Amino acid sequence: MNAIVLRSLGGPDVLALERVADPHPEAGEAVVRLHAAALNHRDVWIRKGQYAGITLPVIPGSDGAGEVVETGPGVDPAWRGRAVVIDPSVNWGDNERAQGPSFNILGLPRDGTYAELVKVAADHLYEKPRHLSWEEAAAVPLASVTAYRALVTRAQATAGETVVVTGIGGGVATCVLLLGVHLGVRVYVTSGSDAKLDAARSHGAAGGVNHHDPEWPKAIAALIGDRPDVVIDGAAGETFNRALDLVKPGGRVVSYGATTGPTKNLEARRIFWKQLNVLGSTMGSPRDFAAMLEIYAGGLRPIVDQVLPLDQAAAAHRRMEEGAQFGKIVLRIWD
Structure with missing residues (x-):
């Protein structure tokens, strides 16, 4: 698959499009063919090395929308072919009041959504609101x-x-x-x-x-x-x-x-x-995500500032660093 792989820290130009191996699901997981991914400031901070314990290489990106193409053992195969958005909160835990000690976010340390395919836990999949375009759906999750x-x-x-x-x-x-x-x-x-x-x-x-x-x-x-x-x-x-x-x-x-x-x-x-x-307050629990997505399913649309192709991830990062955007910057991956 094609993916933006972060192999070194630095400016936007370290974001390079590469051919890498396709991911395959393990038990409880699914693979999503992404139509779009969206940027967050977190991606910029990761690229600059402003988080502790960054392990490279990694595929950045926490936001994505696409179609399920493969399911692992223990996952209902009916998910295959469904249009989904991905909850980027990983291992929130059982406490609604705060995330647990193993909490992390898709895109670091686990490979994220700046790619044609992404492997995620199946319980992080939610049906895409039908009225949203792929780019709009990708703009929803983290923010x-x-x-x-x-x-x-x-x-x-x-x-x-x-x-x-x-x-x-x-x-x-x-x-x-x-x-x-x-x-x-x-x-x-x-x-x-x-x-x-x-x-x-x-x-x-x-x-x-x-x-x-x-x-x-x-x-x-x-x-x-x-x-x-x-x-x-x-x-x-x-x-x-x-x-x-x-x-x-x-x-x-x-x-x-x-x-x-x-x-x-x-x-x-x-x-x-x-x-x-x-x-x-930071991120949100699975309950928060489901309640938020229900509001969008009622007809709400996110604000998309700009859509660029995946191979222009560096340009997208430059726009974010300039602070010129109003709304989400999105990477188009598959039409």
Whole structure:
């Protein structure tokens, strides 16, 4: 099969298309012929060596959609020929509150979806929502399950509440926007790009402010006419401190990432005096994934920024590093 194989760490050009051996399923596994895969920031960080314990070579990629072509012992052969999306959370465990010690994510250490074929545990297969294209279906898994867990499972946001999503444009943030609007939440956003703020409004955001304005928390509170019930943040850094200041007393702040680095000078008083709930969130359990996918099956579509062929994975990574995207960047593998 053709696959993008990461054999060394570095810039986008280390992503090379190669011919490699086809995978074959073992007990409890299935092989999926992928029609499309989607990028996540995780892929960039792996390529740059920003995770501990990276073992090479590896085929990157956590998101994929395709057709089951082979099943291993113990797997219902009726899966063969079905159109599926793949849950990228591996070995979540039995605790809904947090992932277990053997948890990992498809694409490292296990070979991922930047390939024509991928081998996965059969219980990670879910039927593709029929209304979604292959590219749209591939754009759903990682970002949407992360967004669902942050917004619904952790923040427990409900219809009529106000949620601020920082850094709109990336996959998780845009999925929080879509899911929030679908669930009746009033969603406000921040971005360093006015064009992205306009795009967010076109997808249902109630408003947004440019975070290059040093007074952006005051500006967004003025837009809302109050403080938000929830802030969902994937930036960390100083943005997290500003989120603690912005949210209303008794509110919730959910952290699902740290794209701008660690938060310094965190003052406990910000948290205890305002009676805040500060919640960590990452990926999602199988229950989260199934509930999220049910929402998409009802007609929701993810936002796809750009579709490129598999052999242009390096160009796709460059676009992600530029931060120009609004929504998911997708690799087309099979038409």
